[in-house]
Amino acid sequence: MSRRAHEAKDARLFEADPAEQALASLSLAAPPISPPADLWAKIAGQLAAPIPAGIEIGPLAAGKWxxxxxxxxxxxxxxxxxxxxxxxxxxxxxxxxxxxxxxxxxxxxxxxxxxxxxxxxxxxxxxxxxxxxxxxxxxxxxxxxxx
Incomplete structure (x- = not known):
């Protein structure tokens, strides 16, 4: 199958069905809210946490080509x-x-x-x-x- 055929098939997979179209307008009806003030601090804390045992991380630049x-x-x-x-x-x-x-x-x-x-x-x-x-x-x- 050609790349264009794959793209056309993929596009059909992501088309909104009638229920999704009806629910989409609800997101516009809700007022915007601000995230909690400490949200970024919580995210930064998780990013700085030690890597759990058993998880391996290998940057693309590391290792030998x-x-x-x-x-x-x-x-x-x-x-x-x-x-x-x-x-x-x-x-x-x-x-x-x-x-x-x-x-x-x-x-x-x-x-x-x-x-x-x-x-x-x-x-x-x-x-x-x-x-x-x-x-x-x-x-x-x-x-x-x-x-």
Missing amino acids: RKLAPGVQIKPLWGKRTFLIRCEPGATVPRHRHRSFEHTLILTGDIAAGYGDFGPGDYLGNPQGWHEAWSTKAGCLVLVQYD
């Missing part, structure tokens, strides 16, 4: 099955083999594959086997996980 192909870098996230791929504008990921099912989520940029053009938020599920090269016009960052 390694070259996969010209203009293409890969960064393992956890284990051997989840990683990021970062591509410079005009880069191509060469033909490659998947040893198991591959889940790909485009975070930024674009991907042009033999079966369509895709952008941020698009998901691609690829079965085990050999897959043709794909490229990017603007550059991209994608999250990849193998089963």
Whole structure:
């Protein structure tokens, strides 16, 4: 399915039904209220709280990127099955083999594959086997996980 077809399908998912349209006007009937005076202090306190045990945080800048192909870098996230791929504008990921099912989520940029053009938020599920090269016009960052 093309990116435009995906966008049209997504737009239909978010169309307001008659009940939502009727209730929307109620938000205009209520007077505006001010948040409690201490709200921002409470939010700041939560943000400054220590990270709970068991939660891992890894900034994008942290960790090591390694070259996969010209203009293409890969960064393992956890284990051997989840990683990021970062591509410079005009880069191509060469033909490659998947040893198991591959889940790909485009975070930024674009991907042009033999079966369509895709952008941020698009998901691609690829079965085990050999897959043709794909490229990017603007550059991209994608999250990849193998089963």
